[in-house]
Amino acid sequence: xxxxxxxxxxxxxxxxxxxxxxxxxxxxxxxxxxxxxxxxxxxxxxxxxxxxxxxxxxxxxxxxxxxxxxxxxxxxxxxxxxxxxxxxxxxxxxxxxxxxxxxxxxxxxxxxxxxxxxxxxxxxxxxxxxxxxxxxxxxxxxxxxxxxxxxxxxxxxxxxxxxxxxxxxxxxxxxxxxxxxxxxxxxxxxxxxxxxxxxxxxxxxxxxxxxxxxxxxxxxxxxxxxxxxxxxxxxxxxxxxxxxxxxxxxxxxxxxxxxxxxxxxxxxxxxxxxxxxxxxxxxxxxxxxxxxxxxxxxxxxxxxxxxxxxxxxxxxxxxxxxxxxxxxxxxxxxxxxxxxxxxxxxxxxxxxxxxxxxxxxxxxxxxxxxxxxxxxxxxxxxxxxxxxxxxxxxxxxxxxxxxxxxxxxxxxxxxxxxxxxxxxxxxxxxxxxxxxxxxxxxxxxxxxxxxxxxxxxxx
Amino acid sequence: xxxxxxxxxxxxxxxxxxxxxxxxxxxxxxxxxxxxxxxxxxxxxxxxxxxxxxxxxxxxxxxxxxxxxxxxxxxxxxxxxxxxxxxxxxxxxxxxxxxxxxxxxxxxxxxxxxxxxxxxxxxxxxxxxxxxxxxxxxxxxxxxxxxxxxxxxxxxxxxxxxxxxxxxxxxxxxxxxxxxxxxxxxxxxxxxxxxxxxxxxxxxxxxxxxxxxxxxxxxxxxxxxxxxxxxxxxxxxxxxxxxxxxxxxxxxxxxxxxxxxxxxxxxxxxxxxxxxxxxxxxxxxxxxxxxxxxxxxxxxxxxxxxxxxxxxxxxxxxxxxxxxxxxxxxxxxxxxxxxxxxxxxxxxxxxxxxxxxxxxxxxxxxxxxxxxxxxxxxxxxxxxxxxxxxxxxxxxxxxxxxxxxxxxxxxxxxxxxxxxxxxxxxxxxxxxxxxxxxxxxxxxxxxxxxxxxxxxxxx
Numbered sequence: 071x072x073x074x075x076x077x078x079x080x081x082x083x084x085x086x087x088x089x090x091x092x093x094x095x096x097x098x099x100x101x102x103x104x105x106x107x108x109x110x111x112x113x114x115x116x117x118x119x120x121x122x123x124x125x126x127x128x129x130x131x132x133x134x135x136x137x138x139x140x141x142x143x144x145x146x147x148x149x150x151x152x153x154x155x156x157x158x159x160x161x162x163x164x165x166x167x168x169x170x171x172x173x174x175x176x177x178x179x180x181x182x183x184x185x186x187x188x189x190x191x192x193x194x195x196x197x198x199x200x201x202x203x204x205x206x207x208x209x210x211x212x213x214x215x216x217x218x219x220x221x222x223x224x225x226x227x228x229x230x231x232x233x234x235x236x237x238x239x240x241x242x243x244x245x246x247x248x249x250x251x252x253x254x255x256x257x258x259x260x261x262x263x264x265x266x267x268x269x270x271x272x273x274x275x276x277x278x279x280x281x282x283x284x285x286x287x288x289x290x291x292x293x294x295x296x297x298x299x300x301x302x303x304x305x306x307x308x309x310x311x312x313x314x315x316x317x318x319x320x321x322x323x324x325x326x327x328x329x330x331x332x333x334x335x336x337x338x339x340x341x342x343x344x345x346x347x348x349x350x351x352x353x354x355x356x357x358x359x360x361x362x363x364x365x366x367x368x369x370x371x372x373x374x375x376x377x378x379x380x381x382x383x384x385x386x387x388x389x390x391x392x393x394x395x396x397x398x399x400x401x402x403x404x405x406x407x408x409x410x411x412x413x414x415x416x417x418x419x420x421x422x423x424x425x426x427x428x429x430x431x432x433x434x435x436x437x438x439x440x441x442x443x444x445x446x447x448x449x450x451x452x453x454x455x456x457x458x459x460x461x462x463x464x465x466x467x468x469x470x471x472x473x474x475x476x477x478x479x480x481x482x483x484x485x486x487x488x489x490x491x492x493x494x495x496x497x498x499x500x501x502x503x504x505x506x507x508x509x510x511x512x513x514x515x516x517x518x519x520x521x522x523x524x525x526x527x528x529x
Numbered sequence: 530x531x532x533x534x535x536x537x538x539x540x541x542x543x544x545x546x547x548x549x550x551x552x553x554x555x556x557x558x559x560x561x562x563x564x565x566x567x568x569x570x571x572x573x574x575x576x577x578x579x580x581x582x583x584x585x586x587x588x589x590x591x592x593x594x595x596x597x598x599x600x601x602x603x604x605x606x607x608x609x610x611x612x613x614x615x616x617x618x619x620x621x622x623x624x625x626x627x628x629x630x631x632x633x634x635x636x637x638x639x640x641x642x643x644x645x646x647x648x649x650x651x652x653x654x655x656x657x658x659x660x661x662x663x664x665x666x667x668x669x670x671x672x673x674x675x676x677x678x679x680x681x682x683x684x685x686x687x688x689x690x691x692x693x694x695x696x697x698x699x700x701x702x703x704x705x706x707x708x709x710x711x712x713x714x715x716x717x718x719x720x721x722x723x724x725x726x727x728x729x730x731x732x733x734x735x736x737x738x739x740x741x742x743x744x745x746x747x748x749x750x751x752x753x754x755x756x757x758x759x760x761x762x763x764x765x766x767x768x769x770x771x772x773x774x775x776x777x778x779x780x781x782x783x784x785x786x787x788x789x790x791x792x793x794x795x796x797x798x799x800x801x802x803x804x805x806x807x808x809x810x811x812x813x814x815x816x817x818x819x820x821x822x823x824x825x826x827x828x829x830x831x832x833x834x835x836x837x838x839x840x841x842x843x844x845x846x847x848x849x850x851x852x853x854x855x856x857x858x859x860x861x862x863x864x865x866x867x868x869x870x871x872x873x874x875x876x877x878x879x880x881x882x883x884x885x886x887x888x889x890x891x892x893x894x895x896x897x898x899x900x901x902x903x904x905x906x907x908x909x910x911x912x913x914x915x916x917x918x919x920x921x922x923x924x925x926x927x928x929x930x931x932x933x934x935x936x937x938x939x940x941x942x943x944x945x946x947x948x949x950x951x952x953x954x955x956x957x958x959x960x961x962x963x964x965x966x967x968x969x970x971x972x973x974x975x976x977x978x979x980x981x982x983x984x985x986x987x988x
Contacts, residue, residue, distance in 0.1 A: 095881055098905045099874075183926050189915065191925060198937050199907065275753075279937045291757060294734075298753035300760075300938045321963030328965040415558075422554055433963065444955045444988040446557045448658065451954045455963040456648065460956060465966065466650060467642050467978030478657050478738045479759045480938040482951050492941050495910045496903045497919060504780030504892065504914040506787040507924065519926030529903040 083270030086227060086260055087277035090200045093255035094225035098197075102174055104253040105220050109170040112220075113163050115248035116213065116241070120159060123244070126236040127153040127209065134233050143233065146335075150208045151234055162210040169217040172469040175487040176223050182522035186510045188501035194527040195491045197223035199279035202271055202299070206285055207231025212241045216259045218472055222490040227271060227278070228261045235263055272297035284473050287426075302489070305476040306400045306426040307337025309458045312344040312417040312443075314434035319353055321455050322433045323360055329431060329458040331364045335402050337474060338429050338451075338461040342397055343408045344417045350377040350410065358408075362388045366404050369396045373410040397424045414439040418446040425449065426476055429461040429483075450476070450483035496528055542729030545686060545719055546736035549659045552714035553684035557656075561633055563712040564679050568629040571679075572622050574707035575672065575700070579618060582703070585695040586612040586668065593692050602692065605794075609667045610693055621669040628676040631928045634946040635682050641981040645969045647960035653986040654950045656682035658738035661730055661758070665744055666690025671700045675718045677931055681949040686730060686737070687720045694722055731756035743932050746885075761948070764935040765859045765885040766796025768917045771803040771876040771902075773893035778812055780914050781892045782819055788890060788917040790823045794861050796933060797888050797910075797920040801856055802867045803876045809836040809869065817867075821847045825863050828855045832869040856883045873898045877905040884908065885935055888920040888942075909935070909942035955987055 116123065134151050137143040153159055181193035201224050205211050212228055219226035230238040242261035250256040262268065271278065275298045282302045283289045290303035311329050313322045329340035345354050350373060358368055358378055362385045369392035370378065382389050396407035397420070411417045414432070421430050431453035432443045444452045451461040461484060463471025468486030475481050481489035499505035509515050575582065593610050596602040612618055640652035660683050664670050671687055678685035689697040701720035709715040721727065730737065734757045741761050742748045749762035770788050772781045788799035804813050809832060817827055817837055821844045828851035829837065841848050855866035856879070870876045873891070880889050890912035891902045903911045910920040920943060922930025927945030934940050940948035958964035968974050 095878070095905065095907060098907075099901060185919070185924065185926065189919075194903075294757035298750060300936065302938070318963070320961075321958075324965050325963045328967060332966065419554070440957065441988040442558060444653075444953075446554065448554060448557075449953065451956065453956045453958075455958040455960075456956055457963075457965045459966045460644070460648075460964070461954075465644065465969075465976065466954070467644065467976065477759065478951050479761070480951075483954050492937050492939075494903075494908065495920075495925070495942050497910065497912045497915055498899070499780075499912075499914040501914075502779075504777070504784045504916075505919070506783050506916045507791065507918045508787060510924075517924065517926065529900040 079266045080270040080273070083267055083274060084277075086262065086267075087200065087271060087274035089257040090225040090227055090260060091277040093257040094197070094200050096255050097223065097225070097258060100253045102177060102223075105174070105223065106170045108220050108249055108252040108254040109166050109217055111252050112213070112216070112245050112248040113166045115244050117163060119244055123237065123240055124154050124159070126240040127151075130209070130234055130236045147207060147233065150206075151237075153209055153237060158210065162213050165210070165214050166217045169214075169221050169470060172221060172487060174221065175491045177527050179524040179527050180493060182524050184518055184520045184522055185497070186515050186517045189497065189499050189505050189510075190522060190528070191495060191497045192522075192528055193493050193495050195493050198490060198492050199224060200277055201226045201490070202229075202278050202281045203227070204229045204268060204281070204283045204285065204289070204293070205231070207233040209234040209237035209241060212238050212261070213245070216245050218470065218487060218490065219259060220254065222487050224490055225258045226260075228259065229263070229268055230261070232263070239263065269296065272299065275299045282473060300480070301477070302473070302475050302480060302485070303477055304337070304473045307339070307428045307474075307476075308342065308398065308400050308424065308426040309338060309340050309429045310342035310344055310421050310425055311340050311431045311433065311458065312411070312414070312421070313346060313349060313353065313357070314414055314417075314432055314436060314439050315346045315348050316435040316439070317346070317349065317353060317433040318435060319356065322353060322357060325431060325433055325455060325457050326357060327360060327364060330361065330366055330406055331404075332457070332459050334404060336459065338458050339402070340431075340458050341399065341401050341407060342421075342424070343406050344411050344420060345374055345408065347373065347410050347412055350374065354378075355381055358389075361406065366406050368406055368408050369393075370408045371410055374408045400426070414442050415446070418442065422448050427478070428474070428476055429453065429458045431456055431458050450474075498528060538725045539729040539732070542726055542733060543736075545721065545726075546659065546730060546733035548716040549684040549686055549719060550736040552716040553656070553659050555714050556682065556684070556717060559712045561636060561682075564633070564682065565629045567679050567708055567711040567713040568625050568676055570707040570711050571672070571675070571704050572625045574703050575625075576622060578703055582696065582699055583613050583618070585699040586610075589668075589693055589695045606666060606692065609665075610696075612668055612696060617669065621672050624669070624673050625676045628673075628680050628929060631680060631946060633680065634950045636986050638983040638986050639952060641983050643977055643979045643981055644956075645974050645976045648956065648958050648964045648969075649981060649987070650954060650956045651981075651987055652952050652954050654952050657949060657951050658683060659736055660685045660949070661688075661737050661740045662686070663688045663727060663740070663742045663744065663748070663752070664690070666692040668693040668696035668700060671697050671720065672704070675704050677929065677946060677949065678718060679713065681946050683949055684717045685719075687718065688722070688727055689720070691722070698722065728755065731758065734758045741932060759939070760936070761932070761934050761939060761944070762936055763796070763932045766798070766887045766933075766935075767801065767857065767859050767883065767885040768797060768799050768888045769801035769803055769880050769884055770799050770890045770892065770917065771870070771873070771880070772805060772808060772812065772816070773873055773876075773891055773895060773898050774805045774807050775894040775898070776805070776808065776812060776892040777894060778815065781812060781816060784890060784892055784914060784916050785816060786819055786823060789820065789825055789865055790863075791916070791918050793863060795918070796859075797917050798861075799890075799917050800858065800860050800866060801880075801883070802865050803870050803879060804833055804867065806832065806869050806871055809833065813837075814840060817848075820865065825865050827865055827867050828852075829867045830869055833867045859885070873901050874905070877901065881907050886937070887933070887935055888912065888917045890915055890917050909933075957987060
């Protein structure tokens with residue numbers, strides 16, 4: 071506490087968080103339709119200042135390319151940073167319009183009862199409040215998250231990757247400029263740029279309601295360790311496909327190959343393959359051969375390994391023995407851990423104790439196996455004869471995706487705008503003397519608890 | 530880590546947490562109807578062993594009464610500990626039957642879409658997993674929480690107040706004895722008895738999904754500071770009543786008096802009273818007089834204080850000047866902090882920055898004030914002309930109450946069995962070749978995202 075810089079960073083964090091909270095509270099009385107007007111204003115300002123944004127992005131790119139040349143940044147990161155690539159700026163703007171066209175997730179009545187004569191209770195969805203969102207070095211995410219926050223009525227404090235700092239900074243200031251012409255306060259969306267600001271913000275549980283770290287297990291855990299604020303995290307994606315005894319060959323081949331090879335850096339790609347022991351000498355060698363022809367390296371347990379003897383001579387570099395660690399690993403590349411199991415329940419047990427509870431698919435024709443899978447598997451997405459790559463907000467028809475939650479409270483799996491709301495109870499007495507519990511518990515009235523039509527919220 | 534006792538407590542905690550997780554996973558394949566049979570079995574065993582339970586309770590009571598005599602425990606705590614009071618044991622047993630008769634919160638379809646031809650997605654409610662519940666020294670709560678956990682399909686680890694240790698221990702072992710005769714594993718409900726076990730359990734985020742501390746702000750904060758596991762906390766209840774310009778006198782008097790005096794130790798009792806400035810010389814003195822006649826001490830700001838000049842002479846011991854601290858205080862007794870405000874928006878601003886976002890009531894006839902109140906107030910329960918004491922799961926018709934959440938994610942306000950569930954997505958391909966995203970994104974099929982009838986879950 072005696073370090074003046076840390077104390078000033080903590081004061082700055084408190085001011086930012088407090089301003090966000092005030093902006094949130096102020097915005098609650100603003101009509102919901104103003105949110106779409108604010109999104110429109112942001113789109114217009116960004117469209118008009120495209121050159122300035124791209125100039126800032128060019129500076130970020132130059133710094134990044136120098137670091138790439140020194141081997142300090144990856145090529146894929148630098149490529150994700152580039153906002154000048156054909157269509158990318160336009161897609162960012164279109165994203166704002168797309169979010170504006172989604173249904174408003176707040177103001178929905180999810181429960182309505184007459185508690186007793188003259189006393190109506192409604193449970194109405196509302197924004198969570200103030201979000202702190204920490205994300206990777208993709209500058210367009212600033213705009214995307216700002217749009218989602220505004221549409222759902224949540225104020226947000228954003229922190230992007232340091233490599234995109236100049237681009238993020240100008241995007242944020244243009245968003246504030248646009249908001250200043252609308253009914254939404256300009257401090258509704260704010261940005262911070264340093265890690266020390268994040269750690270100070272994590273102490274502001276008085277003002278911040280939810281932290282959303284997008285960026286893997288280590289980031290999520292370190293944030294959970296350092297805050298009292300609830301965390302909606304997107305941690306690892308260790309997904310499995312299990313090929314059951316009754317699997318149809320074509321289904322197994324198509325689903326396994328796509329789950330593994332379609333986009334290997336995605337969290338919903340498969341990292342583990344479980345094979346029923348009855349298939350070791352039949353389906354398994356064909357599947358292995360197909361995977362190898364797709365350049366996938368197989369790390370096999372003893373039984374799946376020995377079943378590939380013939381294949382191993384021709385493709386020895388693609389086949390090796392697995393370690394226990396392999397079954398806990400998110401490879402994000404052309405490696406697949408393979409294991410033999412004796413039954414669907416052994417497969418479920420393996421996945422429950424090794425996976426990240428994200429997405430797992432079974433290949434089977436057996437209804438009982440399907441039922442065990444969907445009920446016994448403690449995963450957000452339990453699939454049958456379908457690629458793990460379907461686990462995605464857009465593919466689910468949620469309209470957009472805030473992230474994929476690997477947590478088990480509030481929101482799980484692909485999270486749409488609905489994951490950014492909570493609810494409040496609104497109760498109104500229409501009785502001429504108001505309502506006390508004594509009226510219903512000791513007086514003439516009694517609780518009826520009759521369901522009311524949900525319809526529109528009372529206010 | 531070199532302290533052998535701490536390492537053994539941490540090993541013990543891991544074993545307990547792992548056993549709970551395994552019991553949870555095992556139970557997922559058990560038919561839902563078995564949960565009610567388990568509840569019935571627990572009731573029967575407890576009924577048969579009533580004498581043993583009361584004997585253990587008598588020992589707890591003797592220890593507690595000795596501590597009471599030494600001034601180390603409060604009378605109310607000792608009274609809450611007593612399970613032999615008339616009707617209390619029977620009420621505990623009836624509670625099990627009541628929970629059994631509630632609707633099952635799991636297996637509800639909350640979203641169902643055909644993603645495209647032959648590919649159906651259902652979002653189905655399911656238990657959160659393993660709960661760690663920390664509660665006060667009321668032994669019957671062990672039975673109540675066990676019943677709620679079983680009904681909702683969650684395994685639970687329970688820690689009650691140390692004063693009820695002997696009673697809790699025998700209740701827990703009888704619950705395990707009853708479960709061992711059913712399809713629900715006996716380790717589905719476990720108890721721990723020491724604080725050091727709790728701190729070791731808070732590190733078991735691999736096995737435990739949700740911590741529910743019931744016992745005030747300090748306990749909740751200390752747990753949030755020491756775990757990565759999500760916390761559903763029941764912290765302070767700093768509730769306010771605001772008497773608006775257009776308030777009807779009778780409504781104001783009835784609602785304010787009940788909100789403050791009905792049960793002062795309750796979290797949904799009022800601690801703050803806000804008075805519109807136009808009422809200072811009219812309604813306010815009458816209200817003050819009524820409160821004083823109910824033995825309520827008023828801590829007033831300058832304006833409400835000077836408006837009570839006439840009254841103050843007769844009742845000086847009930848009227849004093851407030852401090853800023855009073856507006857942040859949960860008195861839980863016959864004290865009320867009073868403040869003048871100029872408008873509904875000033876009232877909202879005061880409450881948003883001083884209250885615990887629990888329950889606040891406005892007395893008004895003005896529709897615009899009502900709307901501002903329900904929208905602008907960042908509280909779980911926003912009431913109009915009704916007593917704050919209505920904020921309760923049973924009064925809301927939720928069937929039971931797991932607790933009142935003062936958090937803003939997952940569940941907010943009075944929490945019923947619904948607050949103990951989350952959901953998973955179940956997806957099934959009915960296509961003859963299974964389903965890949967390529968089929969819908971590059972092939973002949975397209976996403977349709979048509980809503981399906983919700984009905985029963987597929988499995």
